[in-house]
Amino acid sequence: MAENNPDRAKGLMIVVSAPSGTGKTTICRNVLNLLPGLSFSVSHTTRKARRGEQDGRDYHFIEEDEFRRLADAGEFAEWAENYGHLYGTSRRVIDDMREQGHDILLDVDPQGAKNLKTIFPDGVFVFILPPTIGILRERLARRGSEDAGMLRRRLNRAVEEITEARWYDYVIINDTIKESTGALKAICTAEKHRYRFSQNKIDDLVRKRETEMEKAKKVAKGQSDRVTE
Ligand code: ADP
């Protein structure tokens, strides 16, 4: 774990949203594998785990009474109901990780993302779009995790969610997994090169050079004093 250093810039916060079935989980997992310095902020949910999902890695899967207890205790920076299940982002995890300089990636719906933007205005907001609604339907069906009713609900909701893409910082159209992974990785890398992440380095370099020049001036003055004596 990184030690606390008040001078260090807070970690990068990347918030990713997309209509269900677009490919967000696939792309985020790829980028997390490619960028070891980036950690996933694991949300809490009352939904049951899908095949292949792991408790503590994909979500903290909890019961509704436990979720409500955490929400009442103010543990969530934001929380929302999606498709009859509750989802929430732990405030403490975000604050602790960012204070320690760690970069984090969050996967939340647009209403959660909007709330996070108010609390963390320095966050970077990325929306992933399906190429077409027809392709989205195919992808959701192929995932095979929803029955016909839930699939319809998720598709109807997709169209509403897409209108929210307008206020995001970046939009990626998920044609191919390879290109979209490359785009999200490029966004993370570019955002990491913002001035604020190098501010301390610049200050440090300038300070060191000034100290060297001071020293050189003193040495030169000492030499000229000796010559005049
Ligand atoms: P989300 O997290 O947005 O709900 P997933 O990552 O679970 O979506 O992807 C839904 C399904 O679509 C998965 O079966 C996944 O393999 C597939 N998929 C994702 N991106 C693409 C793509 N660019 N082309 C084809 N299939 C994709």
Ligand code: 5GP
């Ligand atoms: P899924 O059940 O497909 O994993 O997720 C359903 C929706 O819940 C997705 O839009 C996902 O981004 C969103 N979601 C996941 N975690 C959170 C969270 O912590 N807060 C909010 N508001 N939405 C979340």
